Structure formats: structure tokens, C-alpha cells
Amino acid sequence: MLNTKEAEAAVRALPRASEAPVKQRPAIRAANAVAEAAITEQFREWLASEYGSGFTPETQALVWQRAWSDGHHAGYTEVERYYEEQAEFIAEVLSTEGIS
Numbered sequence: 872m873l874n875t876k877e878a879e880a881a882v883r884a885l886p887r888a889s890e891a892p893v894k895q896r897p898a899i900r901a902a903n904a905v906a907e908a909a910i911t912e913q914f915r916e917w918l919a920s921e922y923g924s925g926f927t928p929e930t931q932a933l934v935w936q937r938a939w940s941d942g943h944h945a946g947y948t949e950v951e952r953y954y955e956e957q958a959e960f961i962a963e964v965l966s967t968e969g970i971s
Contacts, residue, residue: 872917873910878947881910914947915939922958934958 873881885906888899915935923931934957942949 872920873913874917874921875914875947875951878910878914878917882907882947914950918951918954922955926958926961930961934961 885903886899888896888903891899918935918938919926919931923934926934934954937957938950938954942951942953
């Protein structure tokens with residue numbers, strides 16, 4: 872699992888296709904896409920353990936989907952912020968309903 876800072880550092884460490892010879896750029900972009908998907912999955916797992924450990928997998932998936940949709944354009948820090956907000960809201964609702 873990767874926390875926010877580790878995920879951001881891992882993405883920054885990926886090679887830049889724009890700095891490579893033109894013929895190598897498609898391969899670098901493809902490799903980076905695979906690497907970023909793995910980094911993002913590890914980050915998602917960390918968020919679930921950090922903020923959503925009491926939720927069902929379905930609830931964790933819903934929180935992730937909303938947080939990623941709302942925040943990924945601004946980076947992993949924003950995704951974490953949205954995830955935390957969503958998780959806190961859901962926990963509050965569950966507590967109010969006497970479910971948690």
C-alpha cells in the first residue's frame with residue numbers, strides 16, 4: 872500500500888515520455904500507464920485501510936469512485952481529501968442510524 876506522498880513520489884519517478892527519443896515514447900507511455908494503474912491501486916488500498924476499514928467492500932468502492940472522480944484531476948492529495956470527507960459522512964450517517 873502507498874500513502875499519498877508515496878504515491879505522488881512514485882508517479883513523479885516514472886520516466887517522461889516527452890524526454891525520450893520519439894520512437895520510444897509510445898512504449899514509455901504504455902509502461903507508465905501500467906505503472907500508474909498499479910500505484911493508484913495501492914493508493915486505493917491504503918485509503919480503504921486508513922479511512923474505510925469499517926465499511927463493506929461495496930461501500931469502500933463507492934467512496935473510492937466518488938473521491939477519484941472528484942479529485943484525481945488535482946492529484947492524490949485531493950483524492951485523499953475527498954475520500955476522507957466521504958468516509959466521515961458515511962460513518963456519521965451509519966452512526967446516526969445506529970448501524971455502525
